[in-house]
Amino acid sequence: MKSANIQLETLVCPSCTQKIDGALKSLDGIKEDTLKISFATSKVRFDFDEEAVRIEDIEKAINKVGFEVIKSRVK
Amino acid sequence: MQRFIFRNKNKIALINGILIALAFIIRWTAGYMEIFTGLLVAASILGLIPIALQAYQALRVKVVSIDVLVTMAVGGAFAIRNFEESAIVTFLFLFGAYLEQRTLNKTRSAIKALTEMAPETAWKLMDDGEFEEIDIDDVDEGDTLLVKTGAKVPVDGRVLSGEGSINEASITGESIPVAKEAGSGVFAGTLLDNGTLQIVADRVGEDTTFGKIIELVEEAQESKSEAERFIDRFSKYYTPAILLVAILVFLFTRNVELAVTILVLGCPGALVIGVPVSNVAGIGNGASHGVLLKGSEVIRDFSRLDTMIFDKTGTLTQGKPSVAEVQSYGDGIDEARVFLASIERESDHPLALAVLDEIGETDYLEVTDTHVVKGGGITASVGGCRVIVGNQALMTEEGVPLSEQVREDMRRLERSGHSLVLTAVDGELKLLMGIRDPIRPGVADDLESLKKLGVKNLVMLSGDNQGTVDAISSELGLTRAYGHMLPEDKSAYVKDLIGQGEIVAFVGDGVNDSPSLALAHIGIAMGSGTEVAIETSDVVLMNSDFSRLPHALGLVKATSRNMIQNIVIAVGVVLALLASLIFGEWMNMSIGMLVHEGSILVVILNGMRLLRYKLRPSYRLGSRE
CATH class of the missing domain: 3.40.50.1000 (HAD superfamily/HAD-like)
Incomplete structure (x- = not known):
């Protein structure tokens, strides 16, 4: 289990967080109860199982709903 | 392709706006209605591309977002060949989003200033014995790091070697540099004013004190009040509900115009964003004021x-207690002060430091036969004299006479909140010190x-x-x-x-x-x-800093007021729009979109006022900042 901290472009619309939430929850391997999407700081934090899903795929899923990933850190 | 569209959303909004302006200029000057309509169709399609794309992405993850409402509204306007409205609505929506991003970035700037104080790189001691600059994320606990003059300390740790002075204002707020040498603790985010230090990393990244402060501020902005949680739940069902209402209205009245207007008017905006914006700006103002x-x-x-x-x-x-008043009685006072200092030098009583501070540098004499009386003081022999240092009870016990003048002084000092230290030499009272912890x-x-x-x-x-x-x-x-x-x-x-x-x-x-x-x-x-x-x-x-308290209280009051204002604005706008749709003739989807975007900007701008909040001078007394 690893934890990720992803900095996104500035989130503007109120439904942004809903979209990202939906996109990430549709992936396997992300611990849903650790998922925190911060509207004010445009950051996403969650724990994930690196054997079930790669961080690149997670980033791609976020891109697909229309948001740029600026920096992602995995620990 | 998709990324290209999103990256150039602002340019699309600009071209969209130019096309619309051009269309109206041609209509009013030359009157070519075909060109006018053609330009508007082009503008509508261009503007709809990014919005529809966002709507599609939202629907794919089962979210009915604003984009969905707007896309359907524009589609509806298209269907009834009202290109004027479809073009204007796409422009207002895109331009509004641009303005929102600009202004929201401003409200978040205070936090950004804080996070930007975080160090980004560190000089790490590599296996070959040389220091190399690496990204802060690659620093591990136990690494040996070099901090040069003018650089930020990258981690929480201890000094291994070197000397220097560090400005710790980012952590303690105290900007007078603190001297550091081998063994001293250092904090991430503080600034090495001069000197060079080698440090070992104890805590890195988010585990450092500075990291925790940032995390705390970020979490604070995110934490939701009951009202916000309610609005969140509300908006989750609100948008789909509006969609449903619009569809029902269309089915029963077959009036597309009315249905699309409901879609646009129903966009949740100011209500959802108003409270968080006040919060973020208020907490941001606080963070930049300590x-x-x-x-x-x-x-x-x-x-x-x-x-x-x-x-x-x-x-x-x-x-920090300090001696506020000294009364001396009889002669041999200088000698008595030396005796007192010599005795207090060996004491660890909290008041002893204050006494030594008061007497200052002096020649100390040898102290023998020291006897500590619990709750009373000390008796000892110094320079061949018997010296008693302590409170009134000890003096009485030791049979030291206290004159009426002494008693009078003692009463006065006690009444004004001083702790007393009396000194007697060979049975005669010489010194009375009033010690107090200054306000x-x-x-x-x-x-x-x-x-x-x-x-x-x-x-x-x-x-x-x-x-x-x-x-x-x-x-x-x-x-x-x-x-x-x-x-x-x-x-x-x-x-x-x-x-x-x-x-x-x-x-x-x-x-x-x-x-x-x-x-x-x-x-x-x-x-x-x-x-x-x-x-x-x-x-x-x-x-x-105690003087931050009034600012803090003033700020939270202003923030609370600001939230209420934003809720009133948001609810008021929605009610006004609905009322005008039902009772008025002039409402259409362009005006609806204009008011909708306008109200979002108004609540953001209102929230931004908090960033500049300062305690009004009428509340601030004295000349201090």
């Missing part, structure tokens, strides 16, 4: 405060400001004797003051007030007062960035 507010619940409670309780020592007073400069003015801001009761609780407590209380104009209070008495008092339905804040130093800090609705720690203070309290005054 006041950490832990979230919106804190803001709500703090703004409705009834009673503020203060710990005395270290909060209202400086926590922090400016505290009286700050308390007055708090009263003006609407705090009903100012209460002081102290473990000190009632005489001292009363003296300080009357000097500061407190409502009530109690002495002889142990930490558990203090928390019992807090509990009692809460039981009476008051909203209570406790201001203390975070360590020994933590039960009271935790019990009170708002625990305010005068922490110099210590971890305990940061974690146990709801509000942290970063630099232990």
Whole structure:
């Protein structure tokens, strides 16, 4: 289990967080109860199982709903 | 392709706007209706591309977003060949989003300034014995790092070698540089003013004190009040509900115009964004003024405060006792001072330091036959004389006569809150020292400001004797003051007030007062960035700076007001729009979109006012900042 901290472009619309939430929850391997999407700081934090899903795929899923990933850190 | 469209959303909005402007110019000057319509169709299609794409992405993850409503509305307008409206709505929506992003970035700038103080690189000692600059994320605990003059300390750690002075303002708020040498602790985010240090990393990244402060501020902005949680739940069902209403209206009336207008009017906007914007701006203002507010619940409670309780020592007073007055009797005084200093030099009593400070540098004599009388003082032999240092009880016990003049001086000093140290040499009283813990400069003015801001009761609780407590209380104009209070008495008092339905804040130093800090609705720690203070309290005054309190209270009150204003604006706009749709003739989807985007901007701009918030001069007393 690893934890990720992803900095996104500035989130503007109120439904942004809903979209990202939906996109990430549709992936396997992300611990849903650790998922925190911060509207004010445009950051996403969650724990994930690196054997079930790669961080690149997670980033791609976020891109697909229309948001740029600026920096992602995995620990 | 998709990324290209999103990256160029602003350009699309611009071209879209130019096309619309061109269309209207041609219509009014030349009157070519075909060109006018053609340009508007082009503008509508161009503008719809990014919106429809966002709508599609939202629907794919089962979210009915604003984009979905707008896409359907534009599609509907297209279907009834109302290209004027479809073009204008896409432009307003895109342009509004652009303005929102610009202004929202501003509200978040205060936090950004804080996070940008975080170090980004570090010089790490590599296996070959050379230092190499690496990214801060690659630093591990136990690494040896080099910090050069003018650089930021990258981690929390200890100095291995070297000397230097560090400005720790980012952690403690104290900008006077602190000297560091081998063994000293250093904090991430502080600045090495001069010197060069080699340090070993104990804590890195988010585990450092600075990292925790940032995390705390970020989390505070995210924490949601009950009202916000309600709005969140509400908007989740609200948007699909609007969609449903629009479809029903269309099915029953077959009036596309009306259905699409409902779609646009129903866009949730100001309501969803209004409260978080106030929160973010308020907490951001606090962070840049040395006041950490832990979230919106804190803001709500703090703004409705009834009673503020203060710990005395270290909060209202400086926590450093010093000699305020010296009275001497008879001759041989200089000799007596040397005796006193020689004895106090060997004592670890808290008042001894104050006495030594007062006497200053002197030649110390050998002290023999030292005898410590518990709760009384010390007797000893110095320079062939028998010397007694202590309180009145000890003097009486040792048979030292106290003249009427001495008794008079003692009564006066005790009444004004001094602790007394008497010195007798060979059975004769020579010195009387009044020691007191001075009140922090400016505290009286700050308390007055708090009263003006609407705090009903100012209460002081102290473990000190009632005489001292009363003296300080009357000097500061407190409502009530109690002495002889142990930490558990203090928390019992807090509990009692809460039981009476008051909203209570406790201001203390975070360590020994933590039960009271935790019990009170708002625990305010005068922490110099210590971890305990940061974690146990709801509000942290970063630099232990008491004068931040009035700013903090004024700020939370302003933030609360701001939130209410935003909710009123948002709800008012929705009601006005609905009313005009039902009762008015002039409402259409372009006007609806204009008002909708306008109201979002109004609440953001209103929230932004908090960034510039400063305590009004009428609340600020004295000349201090």
